[in-house]
Amino acid sequence: MSSKILIIGACGQIGSELTYKLRALHGDDNVIASDISYNNLDIVNSGIFEIVDAMDYKSVKVCIEKHNVDTVYLMAAMLSATGEKYPMKAWDLNMTSLFHVLDLAKAKFIKKVFWPSSIAVFGPTTPKEDTPQYTTMEPSTVYGITKQVGERWCEYYNEKYDVDVRSIRYPGIISWKTLPGGGTTDYAVEIYHEALKNKEYDCFLSKDTALPMLYMDDAIKATVDIMSADADAIKIRSSYNLAGISFTPEEIAASIKKHIPEFKISYTPDFRQQIANSWPQSIDDTMAQKHWNWKHSFDLEAITEEMLKQLKPKY
Structure with missing residues (x-):
C-alpha cells in the first residue's frame, strides 16, 4: 500500500509549495492537503483537501485515520512578527499543534513527522557569524521561544518514545508564488x-x-531530502541548522538595480528591526551537509533573476 502524506497548514507560504512538490513526487492521491480554511483555492482545488484544525486533536486524528496517513508535515504556525502582537495565541497554536502530532506518532497512528524550526531559536547572545549547530539559544521572540521548546520536545519524544521526527531550522525564505505571512x-x-x-x-x-x-526551491528540497533520508542518517532530532546565503537589504537592492536601474530603496526600521538584530547573520550547516548531503543551489543573483522573471507578468 502506498504511503499517505498529510500536510497541516498546506495553504501557507511553505506549505503550499511543499504540497505541489510532494504531489509531483508521490502522486495527487497520496498527498492530503489540509488547513483551517479554504483561503488558498489553488491548493484546495489541486487535489484532496480537508479542513483540519491543528489545535484540535480529534480533528487531526480523524483526518489521519480517514486517509490512512503515515507521514505528517506540520507546517501550521504563527510567525515572528505576528507572534509579537498575539503572544499567547502564538504559544498556543505553535505548541498545541506540535503535541497533537507527536502524541499521534507516539500512539503509532503515524510513523514519521516533519516539524519546521527556525533561526528564531537563536537570540542576542548567540554568536552572530557562522552560528554553530550547538550554541547558546536565548530567543527573544515568542515565535523563537516556541521553536526552541518545540525542538526540545521533538528530541524528547524521539529518545523516550522512538518517534521518528525530523526538523530543520529554516532561515528567511524567498518565494514568488505566495505572499509572505508575517x-x-x-x-x-x-x-x-x-x-x-x-x-x-x-x-x-x-x-x-x-x-x-x-530560496523556496532550496527550502523545499531540504525538506524533501531530510524526510527521504534513512532514519539512521538523521543523528540530530532537535533540529538541523540550515543555511543558504546571507545578504543585507542594501545588497538585494543592488542586485535588483542590475535589472531595474531606476529602482530606489529607502529605510524606515520598525519593531521588526529589533527581532532581526537578535538573529544570526550567517549559519554553519556542516552537520546537515554531513548527515544527509544537504546543499543549496541558489545564490543572490540567481534568486533576483528568478524572482523578477516570475513576477514580471503579474505587473
Missing part, C-alpha cells in the same frame, strides 16, 4: 513586488542588516 524576513519578498510595481521600496530593516536566507 515574518521578519518578509522584506526580501516584498522588495521584488515593489520594484516591479512602483520602482521603489521602503524597507522596514536598516540597510546593513544581514540575515540568512534561502
